[in-house]
Amino acid sequence: MPTPQIVLIPCLSDNYAVLMHDPDSGTTILVDAPDVEPIEAALKRRGWRLTHILVTHHHGDHVAGVPALKAAYGAHVVGPAPEADKIGGLDETVSEGDRVTAGPFSASVIATPGHTLGHVAYWFEDIEVLFAGDTLFAMGCGRLFEGTAAQMWGSLSKLAALPDDTIVFCGHEYTLANARFAATVDPGNEALKERIGQVEQSRAEKQPTVPTTIGVEKLTNPFLRAGDPAVASAVGMAGAPAADVFAEVRRRKDNA
Secondary structure (H helix, E strand, O other): OOOOEEEEEEEOOOEEEEEEEOOOOOOEEEEOOOOHHHHHHHHHHHOOOOOEEEOOOOOHHHHOOHHHHHHHHOOEEEEEHHHHHHHOOOOEEEOOOOEEEEOOEEEEEEEOOOOOOOOEEEEEHHHOEEEEEOOEEOOEEOOOOOOOHHHHHHHHHHHHOOOOOOEEEEOEOOHHHHHHHHHHHOOOOHHHHHHHHHHHHHHHOOOOOOOEEHHHHHHHOOOOOOOOHHHHHHOOOOOOOHHHHHHHHHHHHHOO
């Protein structure tokens, strides 16, 4: 697989869309479409033509731009089968274990219910890039709008099992708030303390904190560290199953 050009596009107040382009074939993939204008501007600036749109879930801040972009470019739109009726306009529906092919690129579809019941992530194994949508954030995870804590823990566990070098693109710039919360439930984590300083500096300079990697998240993301005794002890649940610790950490973040 060729090495793609990848562009992170800030949208709305805190969303991200991502373009992935192969200069040889002209294939240009968009992952999620929060808004039309910034995405079109990014395409025109580079002279790229949009060929594919991959949708992670049905929320409006991820699909609002899909109809206009599909109409403008004739892009092939892929999204989760369980949410096809809510998204609309899908040319291809996918579920756990399916593959998505776009020009020279190929991705495995990973079902990640929790934030929504039909949420999927796209893992491009050959280039070790994961598009996690609103399941896994930098030092965070999505709110449980439709699924259960057990479902989300299962989804995060699947993503955590990917190679540590996997580059992770997520759907929002929530990292600073996530970092400050993480310190409350993982206070002895030296790697976390160092990362918080890095995040604070990046945001002070108005720089994105995305992408991250699976390895970094396993060291510093309390939602992936629910199986670590230090996190369990910090939330008063020493010896409890990891899924239960995760549920408590998620409850605390919801109320933070």
